[in-house]
Amino acid sequence: MSLVDQAGSHVVIVSCNVEPGHLAWAQSNFRIRVWDRRQLEEELNRLPSGHTGLMGRFAKFFHEVAEVEYVGELARNIAETPYSLEAETGRLSVSGAPASFTAGKEDPLYEGTRLRNKLAAIPPGREHAKAYEAVIQEIVFYLFGRFLVDPKPQSRTEEGLDILDIVYRVRAGHPFWDTLTRDFRTRAIIFECKNYSDGITPNQIYSTERYVNVSALRSVCFLVSRKEPQENAELAAFGAMREGGKLFVLLHDKHLAEMLDIRQTQVRQETDAGTPVRDFSNDPSEVLDQVIYDFLTRVAR
Structure with missing residues (x-):
């Protein structure tokens, strides 16, 4: 979705986190402001207390998106990750996060x-x-x-x-x-x-x-x-x-x-x-x- 902020700039809102390099490129080349998930959360936190309902709905949405992203990342790293599938609930249990989740300084x-x-x-x-x-x-x-x-x-x-x-x-x-x-x-x-x-x-x-x-x-x-x-x-x-x-x-x-x-x-x-x-x-x-x-x-x- 998009809107126009108080300064008159077009703001494009996306539900995912955007890589900083892509974010800077888009804002520089198209003269727009981009709010990814991180920026949108910051903007929501600035809202008055009367908007708690809206904040709650976004928080639930972000949580659900994060779970989907985690499972997708897990699938790409499944060979390196201890996991098990519960027969009754169908839930995926993970005993350790994938290596790519850890931003270690030696991680290429x-x-x-x-x-x-x-x-x-x-x-x-x-x-x-x-x-x-x-x-x-x-x-x-x-x-x-x-x-x-x-x-x-x-x-x-x-x-x-x-x-x-x-x-x-x-x-x-x-x-x-x-x-x-x-x-x-x-x-x-x-x-x-x-x-x-x-x-x-x-x-x-x-x-x-x-x-x-x-x-x-x-x-x-x-x-x-x-x-x-x-x-x-x-x-x-x-x-x-x-x-x-x-x-x-x-x-x-x-x-x-x-x-x-x-x-x-x-x-x-x-x-x-x-x-x-x-x-x-x-x-x-x-x-x-x-x-x-x-x-x-x-x-x-």
Whole structure:
């Protein structure tokens, strides 16, 4: 069902829980608000006490849906789960939850969540720069490990900080990376990590630009930082693109979190399907593609 909230935005209400990556994508691309089960429960809890009847009906409905979902998940993991079927009642008795129900930090189905938490736990600042760079390398491997290969970390000093540039070779087979390397004539992709407390400034673009070399087929740099870049930093990136054909893709923690959510959903779907075939229509590269598209459409003549 749908309605219009007080701010005039269309609200779409669904009875299931929606993966965070899908939720963010739908709200961003269709200019709507989506209330999944979690959000709807929060909204119901804000209602005055006179609406207890409505809250009770939704609570019963959610409970029934949860039971159906549990049995469905159990069926997919039945080989790993101790269970018995009661002859008289037909009830399914479970002596332990399926392994996929437990969000253990070693569970590959929750690797995206683990990396999100690990990234969020690193404070910004020079003393944590190496830890941040290491997590970025972990995240890139999780998101695109089969396609961005042979990482070559290179230590150097800039403004008193030890900065680790990571250079990747692109392996063919991923539509996004194949298109990017073709359109920008690049063989290597640079990831520059900035664990700064504030958004990056034009200085970070200027100092990194000398490492981005069109003639050496190294024309693309993903500049990753903790917060949104300052406005003038984007102007510097426009200049690098317009004058030298060098593409700077400015990413920050929110982009990484969104991509991790999408990849985690992707991994779960691959696991449920029992095949490692990747669904490129639901891929974290969609976030990168959108960022690059938005950037290119605003580059002046």
